[in-house]
Amino acid sequence: MNRKKIALLTSLTIFSGTNIPFNNLINNHSNNVIKAAQRKKVSKTESKYPDIMKKLDITSMQQYDSNILFMSIALKNFYVKAFHTDDSGKTNILLAPLITSNQYFVTSVNLDHKIKKNQRITIQGFLNGKTKISKKQNFDDKYINKSAVSVLVDQISY
Incomplete structure (x- = not known):
């Protein structure tokens, strides 16, 4: 294997090892919105x-x-x-x-x-x-x- 293939496989392995939970990003965003709405309003x-x-x-x-x-x-x-x-x-x-x-x-x-x-x-x-x-x-x-x-x-x- 040449260097380019090794670099490509290594980067794909690292990239596939990281888990980007798109569902969690959406859920966390809605939780933050709910938490912001629940804050006590101080006049x-x-x-x-x-x-x-x-x-x-x-x-x-x-x-x-x-x-x-x-x-x-x-x-x-x-x-x-x-x-x-x-x-x-x-x-x-x-x-x-x-x-x-x-x-x-x-x-x-x-x-x-x-x-x-x-x-x-x-x-x-x-x-x-x-x-x-x-x-x-x-x-x-x-x-x-x-x-x-x-x-x-x-x-x-x-």
Whole structure:
């Protein structure tokens, strides 16, 4: 046998030894399409405003330094503990994650709906560090000088 025949037989042997499963390529492609369709859809607002419960331990916000408490978050279904609307139309709202909680979040916002005490609302916005509840916010005296976390509101839902 000459060299050309040997090279041809060797290449055919190698080529026939490799198994190219065309059926598997087609099946794998359809599996990938199905897997892509089954991925959980995350909305842009959800990723922009992650749930505070997943980011921080809200049972004890005092453990965090005020410098850390600057982030976009969502306060989902928090209770309105107290509120007061001033002469300019701004409403100061005191929120808590649970109705019995003494961990407070405070914000000031122009509302387009009326709210009630113990109503649950969701706020998407930005944590703005620690603060103390003052008399000028016009909440009940039992909340004066309590620690709270300030929240700047981007969106509110009732």
